[in-house]
Structure formats: structure tokens, C-alpha cells
Amino acid sequence: MKILVLMKQTFDTEEEIFLVDGKLKESGVKYVINPYDEYAVEQAILLKEQQGAEVTVVSAGPARAEEALRTAVAVGADNAILIDDESLNGDEYTISKVLAAIAQKESYDLILAGHMSVDDGAAQIGPRVAELLGIPHISTITGLTIDGQTARAEKDVEGDLETIEVQLPALLTAQQGLNEPRYPTLPGIMKAKKKPIERVTAADLGIDVAAIGSKTETLTLNLPQKKSGGRILEGELHEQTAELVNLLRNEAKVV
Amino acid sequence: MVTTTSYSDFQQDIRNGVREVCARFDLEYWRKSHEENLYPTEFVKAMSDAGWLGALIPEEYGGSGLGFTEGAIILEEVNRSGGNANQVHAQMYTMGALLRHGSEEQKQKYLPEIASGNLRLQTFAVTEPDAGTDTTKLTTFAVKKGDKYIINGQKIFISRFNNTDLMLLLARTTPLDQVKKKTHGISLFLIDTREVGEGMIEATKIPTMLGGDTNQLFFSDLEVPESALIGEEGRGLYCVMDGMVAERLLVSGSALGNGKWFVDQAVKYGNERVVFDRPITQNQGVQFPIAQAYMELRAAEALMYEAAAKFDAQDPSAGADANMAKYLCSDAAYHAAEACMQTFGGYAAANEYHVNRKWMQARMMKIAPISSNLILSYVGQHVLKMPRSY
Numbered sequence: 163m164k165i166l167v168l169m170k171q172t173f174d175t176e177e178e179i180f181l182v183d184g185k186l187k188e189s190g191v192k193y194v195i196n197p198y199d200e201y202a203v204e205q206a207i208l209l210k211e212q213q214g215a216e217v218t219v220v221s222a223g224p225a226r227a228e229e230a231l232r233t234a235v236a237v238g239a240d241n242a243i244l245i246d247d248e249s250l251n252g253d254e255y256t257i258s259k260v261l262a263a264i265a266q267k268e269s270y271d272l273i274l275a276g277h278m279s280v281d282d283g284a285a286q287i288g289p290r291v292a293e294l295l296g297i298p299h300i301s302t303i304t305g306l307t308i309d310g311q312t313a314r315a316e317k318d319v320e321g322d323l324e325t326i327e328v329q330l331p332a333l334l335t336a337q338q339g340l341n342e343p344r345y346p347t348l349p350g351i352m353k354a355k356k357k358p359i360e361r362v363t364a365a366d367l368g369i370d371v372a373a374i375g376s377k378t379e380t381l382t383l384n385l386p387q388k389k390s391g392g393r394i395l396e397g398e399l400h401e402q403t404a405e406l407v408n409l410l411r412n413e414a415k416v417v
Numbered sequence: 418m419v420t421t422t423s424y425s426d427f428q429q430d431i432r433n434g435v436r437e438v439c440a441r442f443d444l445e446y447w448r449k450s451h452e453e454n455l456y457p458t459e460f461v462k463a464m465s466d467a468g469w470l471g472a473l474i475p476e477e478y479g480g481s482g483l484g485f486t487e488g489a490i491i492l493e494e495v496n497r498s499g500g501n502a503n504q505v506h507a508q509m510y511t512m513g514a515l516l517r518h519g520s521e522e523q524k525q526k527y528l529p530e531i532a533s534g535n536l537r538l539q540t541f542a543v544t545e546p547d548a549g550t551d552t553t554k555l556t557t558f559a560v561k562k563g564d565k566y567i568i569n570g571q572k573i574f575i576s577r578f579n580n581t582d583l584m585l586l587l588a589r590t591t592p593l594d595q596v597k598k599k600t601h602g603i604s605l606f607l608i609d610t611r612e613v614g615e616g617m618i619e620a621t622k623i624p625t626m627l628g629g630d631t632n633q634l635f636f637s638d639l640e641v642p643e644s645a646l647i648g649e650e651g652r653g654l655y656c657v658m659d660g661m662v663a664e665r666l667l668v669s670g671s672a673l674g675n676g677k678w679f680v681d682q683a684v685k686y687g688n689e690r691v692v693f694d695r696p697i698t699q700n701q702g703v704q705f706p707i708a709q710a711y712m713e714l715r716a717a718e719a720l721m722y723e724a725a726a727k728f729d730a731q732d733p734s735a736g737a738d739a740n741m742a743k744y745l746c747s748d749a750a751y752h753a754a755e756a757c758m759q760t761f762g763g764y765a766a767a768n769e770y771h772v773n774r775k776w777m778q779a780r781m782m783k784i785a786p787i788s789s790n791l792i793l794s795y796v797g798q799h800v801l802k803m804p805r806s807y
Contacts, residue, residue, distance in 0.1 A: 345437035348468035348481050351430050 163215040163308075164268060165206045167239070168261055168275035168287060169199035170221060171230035175280060184383055195230045198276025201336035204343040205306060206274055207238040213308065216240050220264050222250065222257045228359055236346035236354035247363040253376040254282075258290035260374070263367040265295055270331060272313065277302045277335035288335035298328045302337035428490055435491050438463050439498035444771045447500055451628040451774050456580045457504050464495075465534025470508040474516070478528035484729035485663060486722055489670025496674030497681075499771060501778060504629065506671060507539045507577065510663045511585055515607060518648035518656040523607065527583070539581035540610075542572045542634060543657075550791055552587070552654065553599040557636065559588040559606065561643070561650075566590075566606065568639040578620050578632045584608045587657065590650050605653030606645045614640060626777045664786055665739040666728060669721040669746040675779045676714040676750035679757035682772065683707045687760045697760065706756035713749035721746055737800050744792040747782035754779040 173179070174194045180187040195203065206217045218241040219234040221227040231242040243264060250260050265273060273292075278285035285301075292299030304323075305316030311330045316323055317337065346354070364371050395402040410417045442460045450457045464470050473488050474480025488509055492502040512531050515523060515538075530536035548555035557570025568588055578584065584607075591602030610618070617639040620632045648656040684707060687698035698704045724738035754776045758765040765772040783789050797803045 345467065346434055347466070348431075348434060348472055348483075350468075351434055352481055355427065355430075 163209065163213065163271045165209060165215050165217045166265055166268070166270040166273045167199070167202050167206050167217065167219045167234070168221075168273065168291065169203060169219055169230060169234065170196045170276075170279045170281075171227040172196040172279055172281045179385065181383060181385060186383065193226060193229065195233055196276050196279045196281075198278060198280070198336055198338070200276070200343040201338065201340040202274035202276050203234050203237065203239065204341045205336060206272075207344070208341060209272075209308060210238060210240075218243065218268070218270075220261065221245065222260050223247070224251075231359055232354045232357070233346060235357050236350040237344055238350070241360065242357065243360045243362060245363075246361040249371045250364055250369070250374075252374070253378045254284050254286035254290060255377040256374050258287050258294060260367065260369065261287065262291050262294035263369055264362070265291065267367075271311075272308070272330055273297075273333040275333070275335050277337050285335075288333055292333035295331075295333070298332045299334070300326050300328060300332065301335045303334050304337050304339040306334065306340070428487065431487055431490050432494050434467070435469060435494035436498060438467050438469065439495055439500055442498075442500060444499045448768060448771060448774065450501070452768065454624075454628050454630075456577070456630055457501070458580070460500065461505055461508070461537075461580075462534065464505055465508070470505055470534060471532030473509055474512060474528055474532040478516075478524060479532035480528070484725065485666045486725040486729065488663075489666050489673075489721060489725055491670070492667050493670040493674035493677070496671050496778075497677045498674075499678055499775070501629075502667075502671040502674065503627070503778065504577070506664075506667045507541060508534075508537060510660060510667055511538050511541050513660040513663050514585060514605060514647055514656045517659060518605070519607070523644070523647065527607070531583075536583055537581045538583040538585070539577040540575060540584040541657075541660075542575045542578075542584055542586045544572060544574050546571065546573050550787065553593065553603070555587060555589060555603065557586075557588040558592075559590050559604060559641075561590070564643050566641050566643060566645065568606070568636045568641065570636050572634040572636075574623065575620075575632045575634050577630045578610075578634060579630050582609065582611055584610050585647075585657075587653055590653075596651075600654050602651050603654045604650050605647040605656045606641055607647050608639075608641050608645055627781060661786070662728060662736045662739045665743040666721065666725050668782060668786060669717070669724070669739070669742045672743070672746040672750040672779065672782045673714060673718055673721065675775060675782070676710065676717075676746070676753040678775060679750070679753035679772075679779070680707060680711050680714065683753070683757040683760040686764075690760075703760055706752070707760065710749060710753035710756045713745070713752055717742065717745035717749040737796065740787070740792045740795055743782075743787070744789055747779070748789070750779045751783055 171193045174192040175197065177191050203219060206215065209215050210217050217239045219231055219239045220243040221231055222245040225246060228244055231244055235242050245260055245264070250256065275288045277288060288301060289299050300315045300317065303315040303317050307314045312327055313330055313332055313334065314325060314327050315334055316325050395405050441463065449455065468481060469491050471480040472483045472491060476482040492506055495502040495505065512528060515527060527536060531538050543552060545555050545557060557568065557572065559566040559568045570588065586606045586608055587603055588606065589602055590604040593599060593602065596602035617637060619635040619637070623631045623633055625631050684698065687703055687707070688696050690697050720738065721742040724735055724742040727735035727738055757772055758776055761770060761772050764770050768774065794806045798805050
């Protein structure tokens with residue numbers, strides 16, 4: 163079985179976010195594998211251990227994403243591909259076209275990804291790539307068994323558990339709870355250091371950069387407003403109600 | 418978290434890797450281990466399984482063949498996470514005597530198993546009630562009988578005896594009054610404690626402020642096969658000398674990790690703790706000792722890396738530097754412990770704040786594995802060529 167894992171390097175979720183001149187401050191920041199992608203990587207490694215598989219991880223850059231790919235190799239991925247081409251930066255529309263082009267270079271039985279990245283949080287890449295490849299897609303899975311060419315995935319649906327069967331090839335996106343990602347061992351880290359990482363550009367993929375330009379544009383970037391302390395209204399119930407209406411109308415100006 | 422010296426990518430990977438393991442074992446885990454005298458078996462297993470405790474064993478024997486700079490970093494990160502590196506450091510370096518002085522057969526038999534963590538080599542029995550720093554005074558005695566050695570005597574302050582498979586043991590094979598040089602006549606044995614006969618080793622626990630597994634051992638006609646001898650009979654002390662320098666480096670790293678933990682804790686708590694309407698770290702009396710300890714740690718760290726690099730390069734001056742680094746790292750860490758304790762005030766006394774436990778561990782490093790005064794006398798006599806002071 164050949165498995166492709168789509169992954170992204172994101173801010174460590176414990177990092178504080180700073181904006182400098184309207185841009186995200188990236189220097190001195192610790193980067194990690196997007197936590198949902200970690201579940202995808204772990205699932206691929208588990209399948210490799212349980213039934214044998216060749217696991218390839220891919221990330222659509224930037225260059226620093228190599229660290230994340232090496233971490234994936236350190237925990238057991240066989241191959242790593244870095245899309246190392248700044249002209250391919252873009253939104254989910256662009257990136258999914260690029261990742262689909264990668265997926266088409268080989269015939270993968272299974273494509274795994276996190277259901278979203280914790281930075282942009284768009285949750286579009288998985289479904290978009292599946293659409294572009296014309297293969298079925300199941301999102302936010304919390305359980306998976308593979309039997310021959312049949313994948314059986316579980317997912318939470320409003321507190322219930324839904325089980326979905328699909329024929330491979332398919333693309334599945336991982337939700338928290340799918341597994342417990344392992345950490346790299348020292349021998350794994352040392353092996354990953356020596357592993358060559360395949361670097362590809364638009365030309366290698368036969369992509370016309372102009373044709374896949376972003377469909378969206380970021381106008382401004384703002385931090386959420388600081389939360390101020392709440393207010394507890396006092397008095398009889400009808401007094402509180404009157405005061406609440408007054409505040410909603412005159413202070414918050416929402417009614 | 419305080420920033421520190423810059424490292425190579427690989428060293429940073431090591432830090433991240435060890436942090437990943439340590440993150441699974443929180444401060445409450447360590448508090449419980451300390452208060453209930455429980456050996457942190459799960460932590461030791463996790464560190465072994467991830468290959469960190471076999472880091473210093475050469476690749477040909479199943480380890481990763483890293484140097485002592487990396488070894489010190491591994492233990493630094495354990496303590497920096499709030500853990501207790503003392504519980505694992507022996508597994509990393511005690512094998513050095515076997516590696517450098519054991520026969521090929523002994524190395525093939527034990528090193529790969531130690532590297533994988535299947536065999537625990539956590540105990541190094543040297544100290545006796547009347548022989549501590551003056552190791553040549555030890556009286557535990559091994560007599561050769563046929564193809565066996567029969568060992569009698571006692572050891573004290575022997576760590577982790579109940580949580581090890583193998584034990585290195587120093588014993589006299591020629592009495593002190595019959596050797597030309599007092600450092601002669603001592604032999605080194607690698608004993609498989611699982612094969613020891615009933616009643617041959619009696620262990621009594623010594624409760625200490627550090628918790629853990631510290632023991633007094635009595636040997637009564639302890640029989641070991643002659644194959645347990647490491648190196649040449651009578652030259653055992655020379656087999657462990659390198660290991661003692663190695664231990665200084667690893668303890669330096671451990672102390673450094675404690676020091677950084679204290680600084681992190683003091684800064685975080687002090688910045689949040691408001692008294693008289695301002696954070697207490699706004700007071701110079703609180704702020705300056707933390708800043709001073711931080712600077713001392715940085716300086717000690719620089720010497721530690723120099724010493725470790727020299728040791729890895731087999732530079733003969735590594736021994737003196739490693740001792741100096743151990744002195745400075747443990748001293749700086751203790752100053753950080755003091756600053757942290759003072760910053761926490763009364764809360765430092767409460768076990769749930771973890772500062773008192775770490776403070777005791779930090780204090781111990783000025784005593785063990787060698788007292789600070791002995792390092793001063795060594796530097797005075799051997800580095801600066803002043804008269805022997807003891």
C-alpha cells in the first residue's frame with residue numbers, strides 16, 4: 163500500500179502571536195507539525211507497521227518546513243517531498259492544485275491529511291485535493307481500519323458515531339482522537355538527518371503558475387480584541403432586563 | 418523560557434526530542450515519585466525506548482555514538498522540564514568502564530542490551546563507610562577461588578540497587594598494605610544481580626531527603642564468575658577514572674537544567690505575583706538575584722561545553738575542566754535555587770509548588786558525586802601547582 167500524507171508546518175500552539183507592521187512576526191518562533199497532521203502521519207505509520215506500507219510525506223513549503231518533514235521521517239515516514247518554490251505560495255485554491263499535482267505523480271492507495279491547520283483554519287485542503295483527484299473523501303475521522311481495498315472510517319457526528327466505508331483510493335482527514343502520535347526516537351532523528359529530501363518546483367510538476375494564482379487576497383491582519391472583564395447586572399429581574407436592553411442599544415449598539 | 422547559548426541544529430533536535438518525552442511526565446508525576454519513594458519506572462522506560470539512555474554507546478554496539486556534549490544536553494533537558502535526571506544518568510555513562518576496558522566478549526554480551534534498555538546498568542558501588550573520596554581505603558575484598566571470585570564487605574549510599582540488573586563494583590583484590598602504589602590492588606567487577614545467590618547481597622534502604630532508592634549493601638561470600646572481572650585484576654581504579662570525569666560532565670548538565678528550571682519558575686511566578694500593587698520582580702531585591710543566577714549559569718554552561726568538547730576529543734586537560742564545570746554549574750544552579758525559593762516566599766515550602774524538592778536536588782549536587790571542596794583542592798594542587806591542601 164502506498165500512502166501519501168499532506169502536512170503543513172505551523173506555529174507551536176504555545177507561541178504567542180505578534181503582529182509587526184500588519185504582518186505576522188515569524189522570527190524566533192518555534193514551528194511544529196500542524197497537530198492535526200500529526201494524527202495523519204501517525205495513522206500512516208501505524209498502517210505501515212500493521213500491514214506494510216510505503217509512506218510519503220509532502221509539504222508545500224516554505225523552506226523551513228523541511229524540519230517538519232524530517233520529524234515525520236524520524237517517526238517512520240519513508241520519503242519526504244518539499245515543494246520548494248516561492249512562486250507556488252498561495253491560498254487553499256493554489257496549494258490544493260499543487261498537492262494534487264504531487265499526488266498524481268504516483269498512484270497512492272490512501273491520502274491522509276489533518277482536517278485543518280491550526281493557523282489558517284480553513285479546512286479546505288483535504289476536500290479540495292480529493293475533488294481535484296476525483297476520489298472519495300471522508301473528513302474528521304477518529305477511527306480507521308483498512309481491509310484490502312476497503313477503508314472503514316469512524317467520525318463523530320453531533321455526539322453520535324458514524325461509520326463510513328469507502329473503496330480505496332480515498333482521501334481521509336484526521337480529527338483529534340484518531341490516535342496518540344508518537345515522538346521521535348534518537349536513532350530515528352539520526353536516520354532522518356541523513357535522509358535526502360526530494361525538492362520539487364513548479365517546473366518539475368509541469369504547473370503553469372499563472373493559471374493557479376490565489377483566488378483570495380489578505381487585506382489586513384488583526385489580532386482579536388482583548389477581552390475586557392464581564393459585567394454582572396444587579397437589581398430585580400425587570401431592572402436587569404431594562405438595563406441589558408439599554409446597554410445593548412446604547413453601549414454595544416447591536417439592537 | 419529563558420533563552421540560552423545557540424546550538425547546532427542537531428543539538429536543538431536533541432533538546433526537542435528529550436522535551437517530547439519529558440512533556441509526558443509532569444511535575445505531579447515527579448512529586449509523587451519523590452514523596453512516595455517510587456522509582457520513576459515509566460519515565461526511565463520511555464527514555465530508554467526512545468534511545469536517549471543509549472546515546473553514548475557506540476553505534477556498533479547498538480547505541481547512537483554521541484559525545485558528552487550531547488549527553489549533558491539530554492540530562493539538562495530532563496531537569497529543565499522539572500524531572501530528576503539523577504534517576505537515569507547512571508544508565509548513560511556507567512557502561513563507559515565496560516566500553517573502554519571490557520573484553521570484546523563482555524562488550525558484545527552487555528552493551529547492545531544496555532543500549533536497548535533491556536538490561537539496566539544503574540548501580541555503581543564504590544563508596545564504603547570508611548572510603549568515600551579516598552577510594553583507595555576501600556576494604557570490600559574479592560578472593561579468587563578456582564574460576565570464581567568470593568566477595569565480602571559492605572558499601573554505603575549505593576543508588577538504585579533495587580532498580581538495576583547489573584552493578585559495577587570496586588573491591589580490593591590485594592590488601593592496601595601489600596601494594597606498591599595505593600591505587601593498585603583494586604579490581605572492577607560487572608555483576609549480574611539477577612544471578613546472585615540467595616543471601617549473598619543484603620540491601621537495606623537508606624531514606625534520604627532526595628527520595629529514591631539509596632542503599633547500604635552487605636556482601637557475604639558473594640560468588641561471581643571470573644568473567645565478571647573488567648580489565649586487569651588490580652587495575653580497577655584506573656578503569657573507572659574516565660568514568661568519573663564523564664560523570665562530572667553529566668552532572669554539570671543536570672545541574673544546569675535545574676538552574677534553568679529555577680530561573681524559569683522564578684521569573685514566571687515573580688512576574689505574576691502582585692504584592693503592594695506591583696509584581697514582586699519589580700523589586701530589585703527579588704529581581705537581581707535571579708538575574709545574577711542566570712548570568713552565572715550562562716558562564717558555567719560555557720565552561721561545561723568546553724570541557725565536554727575536550728573530553729570527547731580525549732584532551733588530557735578535560736578532567737580538570739570537567740571538575741571545574743561541575744563546581745560552577747552546581748554552584749550556579751544552587752544560587753538559582755535560592756533565588757527561586759526566595760521569590761516564591763512561603764509558597765516555596767509547599768510541596769505542590771515543587772520548588773523545595775528541586776532545591777534539595779540542587780543542593781545535593783554540591784556534595785555528590787564529589788564535594789566542592791575537593792574540586793577546589795584539585796584545582797589548587799594540580800592545575801595551579803600549589804601544595805596539596807589535605
